[in-house]
Amino acid sequence: MRLAQAVGINTAEVSILPAGARRAICVLRYDRRVSRSNQLQRLHQEDFAQANGVPPARKYERGTLPGPDLATLLATSRHLPPKDAISLLDQFIFNILVANTDAHAKNYSLLIHIGGEVRLAPLYDVSCALPWPRVVQHFAQNIAGKKRRPGDVDARHWDAIARASNLRPADVRKRVQELVDGFVAQRVEVTEAVAVLAGDASGYVEQAAELIEGNALRIGGRLRSPRA
Numbered sequence: 001m002r003l004a005q006a007v008g009i010n011t012a013e014v015s016i017l018p019a020g021a022r023r024a025i026c027v028l029r030y031d032r033r034v035s036r037s038n039q040l041q042r043l044h045q046e047d048f049a050q051a052n053g054v055p056p057a058r059k060y061e062r063g064t065l066p067g068p069d070l071a072t073l074l075a076t077s078r079h080l081p082p083k084d085a086i087s088l089l090d091q092f093i094f095n096i097l098v099a100n101t102d103a104h105a106k107n108y109s110l111l112i113h114i115g116g117e118v119r120l121a122p123l124y125d126v127s128c129a130l131p132w133p134r135v136v137q138h139f140a141q142n143i144a145g146k147k148r149r150p151g152d153v154d155a156r157h158w159d160a161i162a163r164a165s166n167l168r169p170a171d172v173r174k175r176v177q178e179l180v181d182g183f184v185a186q187r188v189e190v191t192e193a194v195a196v197l198a199g200d201a202s203g204y205v206e207q208a209a210e211l212i213e214g215n216a217l218r219i220g221g222r223l224r225s226p227r228a
Contacts (some may be wrong), residue, residue: 005181023199180220
């Protein structure tokens, strides 16, 4: 999430804090605001399962009861201003680059502000499967019609995502490359900043950062040479 912030993606503020003998990831609530009268107000939020009329148990496309596929999630951008629709694509790209295989329908949300304005919620739930081989290694949504691992994604898959978003494939590939370049430029600084947080797990941040950068570079290297 700190890396997402560093490359320009709107992301919830996050830190690591000690909690007794344990460590906890703490995310600042973004669905609250303080009114002019100093009262705490809730902002209505709907995750993409809710927004598409799907119950929580069907948040996974390949669940016992199938949930929203990638095209459905991307089509949710029809409720958003054009700038936020592009930001949604950034969130999808980011989750693929960092190997967030648990990015299901409830990991993306809309915020409905007082007055009815609908905006994309910040990125708020990101994990990386690469350091954990026993964690599910396939993405939550099929890409180009099949379940895929982070190492599978190449140019033709981005083209499929572009078509599902009604965008030009060349524009999507360009944005993928920009985010990959951002990862490389920001990786050391972000790693150092997270590594000094109270409660950090020694060694894990460095390992995760290296694996994420390697995955992003591998995907970036395939943008012009799709595999069979």
